[in-house]
Amino acid sequence: MADQRDPSTEAFLDLLYARVPEVRFTQALVFVNVLVFIFMAWHSGAIWRIPGATLADFGGNYAVQTRHGEYWRLLTSLFLHGGILHITLNMLALYQAGALAERLFGLRRFILLYFLAGLVASVASVWWQPNGLSVGASGAIFGVFGGLLTSVLVTRHVLPENLYRRLRRALLMFIGYSLAAGFLIPGVDNAAHVGGLVAGMVLGAALAFPPGRESVAVGRIVAGLAASLVLAGGLWLSVPAPVPLVHRAQHPAVDAMTAGLAQQEEALVQRYNLLMDALRHGRMTDNKAIELIEQELIPAWKQLENEVAAAGQGDWRTASLLRYLAKRRDALQVLVIALRTHEVRWLNLANALQAKADEFLLEYRMLVDEGAPASP
Numbered sequence: 001m002a003d004q005r006d007p008s009t010e011a012f013l014d015l016l017y018a019r020v021p022e023v024r025f026t027q028a029l030v031f032v033n034v035l036v037f038i039f040m041a042w043h044s045g046a047i048w049r050i051p052g053a054t055l056a057d058f059g060g061n062y063a064v065q066t067r068h069g070e071y072w073r074l075l076t077s078l079f080l081h082g083g084i085l086h087i088t089l090n091m092l093a094l095y096q097a098g099a100l101a102e103r104l105f106g107l108r109r110f111i112l113l114y115f116l117a118g119l120v121a122s123v124a125s126v127w128w129q130p131n132g133l134s135v136g137a138s139g140a141i142f143g144v145f146g147g148l149l150t151s152v153l154v155t156r157h158v159l160p161e162n163l164y165r166r167l168r169r170a171l172l173m174f175i176g177y178s179l180a181a182g183f184l185i186p187g188v189d190n191a192a193h194v195g196g197l198v199a200g201m202v203l204g205a206a207l208a209f210p211p212g213r214e215s216v217a218v219g220r221i222v223a224g225l226a227a228s229l230v231l232a233g234g235l236w237l238s239v240p241a242p243v244p245l246v247h248r249a250q251h252p253a254v255d256a257m258t259a260g261l262a263q264q265e266e267a268l269v270q271r272y273n274l275l276m277d278a279l280r281h282g283r284m285t286d287n288k289a290i291e292l293i294e295q296e297l298i299p300a301w302k303q304l305e306n307e308v309a310a311a312g313q314g315d316w317r318t319a320s321l322l323r324y325l326a327k328r329r330d331a332l333q334v335l336v337i338a339l340r341t342h343e344v345r346w347l348n349l350a351n352a353l354q355a356k357a358d359e360f361l362l363e364y365r366m367l368v369d370e371g372a373p374a375s376p
Contacts, residue, residue: 017103025107026098029114030091033137036079037087049083049283052133052274061134063126064273067239074122075115080135082283090137093174097144104151109207110144116225117143117200120232124195127235132189133277139192143200145175150204195235199228261311264304265325272297272332286339293332301329320364327357 036058041047044054056062059076066073081087102110121139125132149171156164175197182190206224275292278284305325308318331353338346 020103020106023099023102025111026095026102029098029137030095033079033081033087033091033094037081037084040080041084047084050081052278052283055080055082055135056133056270056274061122061125062270062274063130063132063134063239064270066122066126067130074119074126077122077135078115078118078137078140081137082135086136090141093141094137094144097141097148101144101148104148105207112225113147113200113203113207114140114144116203116228117147117196120199120228120235121192121196123232123235125189125192127239128189128191129277130239131273131276132280133274134189134192136189136192138189139196141196142175142178142193143196143203145171146197146200147204147207149175150201151208154205154208195231199231202227202231261304261308264300264307268297268300268304268328272328286342290336290339293336298329298332301325301332305329320360324357324360324364327353327360331357 040050040054040058044051046054052060056065058080059073060080061073061077081090098110098114101113105113118137118140121143122134125134125139149168152159152164152167152171159167179190179193179197182188182193203224206221206227275284275289275297279286279289305322308321308325331350334346334350334353338350
């Protein structure tokens with residue numbers, strides 16, 4: 001990106017390289033990402049498309065589990081990738097941007113930029129898809145590019161003019177092209193990209209300082225950190241709260257009847273969400289999804305209905321719970337038709353049935369929580 005014939009540019013780059021001779025943290029990030037991918041590929045027996053269940057098991061940002069208290073997924077997901085092409089593109093971008101950022105910001109500031117931007121990106125992904133599965137370092141990488149851009153803009157008065165113009169152009173082109181590709185290519189988690197980019201731009205402006213001038217206004221750093229955390233907190237608070245099958249704390253009697261059933265229901269919901277996420281991201285074919293729905297999910301929901309009917313005999317709340325389970329099964333049957341015909345009307349009907357099932361689940365929760373009297 002730099003013009004080596006420009007003496008002022010050469011002097012500036014020499015100063016950067018003198019301060020950080022080796023970009024060890026960037027190299028470590030790339031190494032860990034590649035190592036984790038190799039292990040996942042070996043574990044799953046796949047390299048082009050890692051199964052969604054494997055990604056979730058290894059710490060992917062599966063929003064359902066993240067919202068249920070597994071907050072560590074917001075960071076572990078930054079080291080997981082869905083396939084060989086995914087990790088290759090991300091690691092090339094990470095090494096290119098990370099090497100410059102580590103030298104420009106210094107080690108501690110770069111670590112802060114990378115992980116805080118990645119955290120905001122993961123929260124943005126949960127906010128956008130409360131039932132989705134998100135993996136990859138791209139949100140953090142967008143944060144690095146955003147941080148570089150605003151740092152270059154803030155410190156332009158001390159940068160060689162030629163270097164400033166080249167950096168600004170290259171960074172804007174990468175950000176613009178990558179965002180456009182994300183909106184055009186199905187399955188790309190652009191919410192994470194935008195979240196990471198915004199956080200990175202805020203942090204880049206707060207942490208920016210030219211080589212040779214190590215002092216930075218503490219107030220500016222604190223303001224940047226606070227703004228990023230407020231962004232993450234605002235997105236997180238706006239995520240719909242997960243609805244459990246039973247309210248364990250207030251109704252131990254109901255819990256005793258449905259504890260095992262609730263665990264089965266939760267596992268089936270997670271299986272369904274992972275299947276839908278794999279379809280959206282191209283990790284599963286329509287035929288494979290149909291096979292799993294017809295041979296595994298629909299029979300499992302039917303069996304759960306039978307178990308609920310047997311366990312809840314004489315309990316007035318059972319009717320609402322059975323309506324919920326039946327609608328989930330109906331939604332799956334219509335989804336199979338949608339996958340076979342590729343007609344939007346069937347997909348819309350499947351979504352409507354799923355929404356109706358959620359209404360019945362909320363109705364069941366209200367009946368349990370309010371302790372309504374038994375029907376005559």
